[in-house]
Amino acid sequence: MPEVNLRVPAVAVREIRLNTITGFQGNASDLVRQSRCGGLGEQSRSFTQCLGCSTSTAACMVTLVRDGIVISHGPVGCSSCLHEFAFTYRVNAPLRGVDQPTQRHIYSTNLTEEDMVFGGSQKLADTIHEVYGLEQPKVIFVITTCASGIIGDDVEGVCNEAEEELGIPVVAVFCEGFRSKVWTSGFDAGYHAVARKLIKQPRTDAKGQPVRRPIINVINFWGSDVFSRWFEQFGVTPNFITPYATTDTLASSSEALVSVEACTTLGSYLSGALEQEFGVPALHAAPPYGIPATDRWLRALGAALGKPEVAEHIIEADRATFSPRIAELREQLAGKTAYVTAGAGHGHSLLALLSELGIDAQGAALFHHDPINDFEAEEADALIATVADYGDVPNFNICNKQEFELVNVLNRIKPDILLARHGGMTLWGAKLGIPSLLIGDEHFGMGYEGLVKYGEAILEIVENNEFVTNLARHSINPYSQWWLKQPPHTFLERAS
């Protein structure tokens, strides 16, 4: 059983920890079946387009901590894309009630030829001190790069020394790009760093028992706060991790009653660490997208909090409020077809949403697949839940943002709508004249209300398709006719 080892500075990458794959073509049910019997092997590609880098996903998790700053220890180019998280922080701040989002500050040690030869440790130490002098942050995260990893700079040692000198956490995040081609490995690196350096053991009461406060850890990205409305009925409040958290809220996340995840593949490592090392139980239920998953999730939460009647009350009330509109939407959307592209866990939830709304999900291109989750919580696996609740999904493609495959598949299937969670993916639908919906707020579709919101958004996009129709008429597809006629998975090979 995989477990969290906080004594080791670097987290094991997903390929090793979970046998994660980035290539597969088949049906969702095949993937579920093969995942749990050890029969799932990676299928490599003989041609691929660009991939993301772990340093970027690690930066994503730590840049959004409100009172921290980030230093990229590497050549300056490794941090050239990180400003996107400053944008993310600013535009999503209103969803979390952060009125005046402060500017995100990301520094680079700018390793040069000379540093590569003579070592960059001293430069890193100097940078940490200089940056501390400039900003007095509550925490400094140092994210590593391929360059610092290869020359073997003692990043952990430098950070520990600076931590002692400055009296604030200075946290090394080991996220060298060459170690993994699974994009989520970088998230794990960020969470591992948070768990081993920022989360403190819970305080103890007079009887020596750990203090538990009425908060629930929500491990998530930057979606809207749909949780408070539910949580207040249980008498608890959400403690969001890591975007918009502070050093203090992260430190005391060990005093929460339970941890939930907006997405299992994102959150299971940290919720597992919170359970194993700090005694906060993880909620083993797939996230609340679609009616069956929502009911199960609320009931699991009610059970965990010892208030099952509150869960039943919420379910009953939400059902009464939203069911009529859901029924209308099902009628309006009946017969529509859709294709999904998203990260693994959230993609599974979007498929559930579509099926719940009566839309025919014709396939998905998801960026990776974990055959098992950290701590092997099968009940938390959203793909298992989706297939069990709604049946199989054809054209199920695991591809780490291989856009050439996406375009090929879309061109064949020509669904009525493309659903995407990541910026840059919807344009391929639009160019083919397919109404495309990008919803970056991953909490948007949660619960009964989320079904209504998502259904209305889809309806609006499908009914207003003039823009994409025109765009398709005037746009040039960069892929050749030859490629569009090949089977979409021509370059996917069975690994030896």
Add this chain to the structure above:
Amino acid sequence: MSKPIKQIAIYGKGGIGKSTTTSNISAALADLGYKVMQFGCDPKADSTNTLRDGSYIPTVLDLLREKKKVDAHEAIFTGYGNVYCVEAGGPAPGVGCAGRGIITAVQLLKQQNIFDELDLDYVIYDVLGDVVCGGFAVPIREGIAQHVFTVTSADFMAIYAANNLFKGIQKYSNAGGALLGGVIANSMQHPYQREIVDDFVARTDTQVMQYVPRSITVTQSELSGKTTIEAAPDSEQADVYRELARRIEAHTESKTPQPLSPDELKAWGSTWADALIAIESGEVRGERAGI
């Protein structure tokens, strides 16, 4: 949490007898009833040969090359006295990055909690030559080895390498890295050689753990693919290694060495050069007299 593991790194110039010394220490500690792992950190991957009848074992990095996911158990083999033998391995000469290889191999074992799982008393890293890049310093960094021992002969180049290693230890000493336990004086043949090593350790503020004489028994044992402890347990040489192992067993406090600067080292070397000329010429006369 399991019991604390005593982790030791043994460094020294290439060809100085590191692996021979390390394997004999491992074997002697095993004879004392300890559970020992010897971790070879050299791309040549021959550190543990004499613990296993001269045979090579698949290295961590060999396994990693064959399949991306390595179960650390597959890289662990038992040798004499049930010493666990692991070789990090590395790229062929002239390609890749041997230093990163050590980082990768050490990380792989640590992430899989192998040391705790095997309930070890000792982990002994046998590390290639000089500290040539960041990767080779991994065993002396925080959280890995606590004590470093340097194998050196009285040869000037070996002492130069030892002095360089002291610089590495001094560098990491502030950040909670390993400290120097002492020097193992190898290939001791003449009294003046002891004097050279004694003088060096006095100037660099460390100590000699053991004087290991040059011995044909070691060569004979090695040629039969065994440690001296195994092949010639009743020999005087085996006693020397056993005494060394007992001193390492009893050793608790290591400290930061005071390496010589290049100028100091040069000046120190030249004073010994003058002294050696006198000694050498005296010995030559003595030998002739015996003919």
